[in-house]
Amino acid sequence: MAVAVGKENYVLHKLHSLSGIVPVGYYVVQHLVLNSFTLGGPEKFNAVIGFFESMPKFFLLIMEVCAIWIPLIFHAVYGIFIVSRAKPNYFGSVYGWSQNLMYTLQRWSGIFLFFFLMIHVTTTTGAKYVSGSAKVIEYAAWHEKLSSAPYIWLVLYILGVAAASYHLAYGVWNFSIRWGITISEKAQNQVQKFAFGMFVAITLIGWGALAGFLIPQKGTSGEGQSQVRLESAPSSRFIAA
């Protein structure tokens, strides 16, 4: 059955919808792909961190504010506004039950992501700027955090990745309808299959990134860590010698 998406608050709703795909959705996909470099070992992940840290500080900050923070804050705040105005509609609706459940789940995943991102961004980028050092976001810090009992961080990240992936994948399907890209039932069904594949792929990439912090490999132990630093900092090689 073809589904029509409501058009209340037209311009802001359209902007909200677009911001979910670009830049927010695009950012999250490339972010998880880059994080999955953990599967190549600590040096590969730290090299990604090093790449961003090697950019001129003001340029990095402007890029973060314009390309990530402003669109994300707009999407998050307007998203909460949409949720606060929504009525639960998956019981006794003219639409299929599962269709409406999926729609409701997208809104709940948005609320979860709001809190997840407050914790995540404060403890990564926020902590980096406050401490004045990128050590807090390097491989060793992640390994320590995710492998510590009772594994609250690990559970939070497993859920955070799945929620972001579901929210984005279902969003792509909804976006295609809202923007008139998929009109026929057949087209909507095809995009639904694509969105499902996207959900599985992005979740696996994100979980792969997490696994990369946990799988024992060269560089995870204290000895390995110093090898990583020696490779990336010639001056400490001199001191160590």
Ligand code: HEM
């Ligand atoms: C595998 C799980 C994840 C890992 C290892 C991870 C890692 C990181 C790291 C290292 C940073 C700091 C970047 C910097 O300041 O240079 C960061 C920031 C950030 N992450 Fe994640 N992240 C993960 C999942 C997510 C998810 C699921 C989302 C979206 C829902 C997300 C959104 C963000 C945002 C918005 C920032 C702030 C970016 C900035 O201001 O530069 N992350 N993350």
Ligand code: HEM
């Ligand atoms: C930070 C907390 C977030 C909140 C509160 C939130 C909230 C929402 C809500 C309520 C909707 C449904 C809008 C509607 O029914 O018309 C939505 C749609 C969407 N969101 Fe989010 N979201 C958040 C984060 C994210 C993130 C991190 C991404 C990317 C991974 C994202 C991507 C999308 C997409 C692509 C849509 C579909 C747009 C459409 O329906 O046309 N959102 N968001």
